[in-house]
Amino acid sequence: MTTPFEHLPIMVDEILDAFAPVPAGIYVDATLGGAGHAVAVLSARDDLNLVGIDRDADALAFAQQRLTPWEERIELTHARYDELEAVANDRTNPSPVTAVLFDLGVSSPQLDRPERGFSYREAGPLDMRMDQQDTLTAHDIVNNWAAADIATVLKDYGDERFARRVAQSIVDNRPVTTTVALAEIVRSAIPAATRRTGGHPAKRTFQAIRIAVNDELAQIERALRQSIDVLSPGGRGAVLSYHSGEDRIVKYTIANEESGGCTCPSRLPCACGAVGRVRVVPPRSRTPHAAELERNPRSSSARLRVFERCEVRP
DSSP, rough: OSSSSOOOOOSSHHHHHTTTTSSSEEEEEOOTTHHHHHHHHHHHHEEEEEEESOOOOOHHHHHHHTGOOOOOOOOEEEGGGGGGHHHTTOOOSSSSSEEEEOOSEEEEEEEGGGGGOOOSSSSOBBBSSTTTTTOOOOHHHHHSSOOOHHHHHHHHHHOOOTTHHHHHHHHHHHHHHHHHHHHHHHEEEEOOOHHTTOOOOOOHHHHHHHHHHTTHHHHHHHHHHHOOOOOOEEEEEEEESSHHHHHHHHHHHHHHHHHHHHSSSOOOOOOSSSSSSEEEOOOOOOOOHHHHHOGGGEEEEEEEEEEEOOOOOO
16 A cells, blocks of 8 residues: 555644643544544654554555554554444553544545545545445435435535435436536536535535435544543543534534533523533634645634543542
8 A cells, every 4th residue: 555545634733732731641543544643643742652543444554554653552443433432442551541533524535536436526436435344325325315315414414505406406317326427416406606606516415425424423422422431531632523513513512521411501500410521622612724724725624622531529
């Protein structure tokens, strides 16, 4: 393998800053990808060992190769990030977990390889699976699902204004076998005036179908709660999200863990006895700085949230 997963990691400086105060121990990268963040963290902190997780076998193989200089400090596992707790508990290194990173969404190398089916700009099969062992593909959704179900996916996961119109056009043009064919169907279904602004008209549809294929949003809350379960007091979690659906779940989950699930009116003192497990590390959300946006335009939608595990006393 050469460099199919080498790409620019997002907001590296901010993540290094977030993890700078954490105690020595284990750093869990729950979405290892091309190991860009892992290389930065391992280089900056010689007292942190890596447990790396990725559901993409190709990414994992490349990361293993790239992390050779730190091979005595790493353990890599092929798994989904909502299996984080099981992976963390099964590690050989007994040190406490003091840092967890989630870099959600799809990586640039996945987008750039037409054979993976993520790109609406280049011809490829309708695949979009991050884990090639999964059975559901974009082809299944596009060619077998009812128009109403496709429309729900486009609306809920892609914020597509013309979800019903696009879904019906997809159904009317079956069979659809390639990414460029799907992109053209979507383009034709969206009114011309709308197509002239907001980037490629198929972007939202491809995002939505990808999320559905990989069950992405359903995993986020489970994985975040697991990360809090495994983090030691003083340890920190960092989450990079890339669209509003992801960020809403991240924001809600962290806020719920910060309040301990308190249901008391916000203007009154807590009377229900809820105890939070985390505190939010300010600012509550961060976005890439101007220099990074110029260097890597794909970082423009990124939002970083950081939390710290609290000591919870009985």
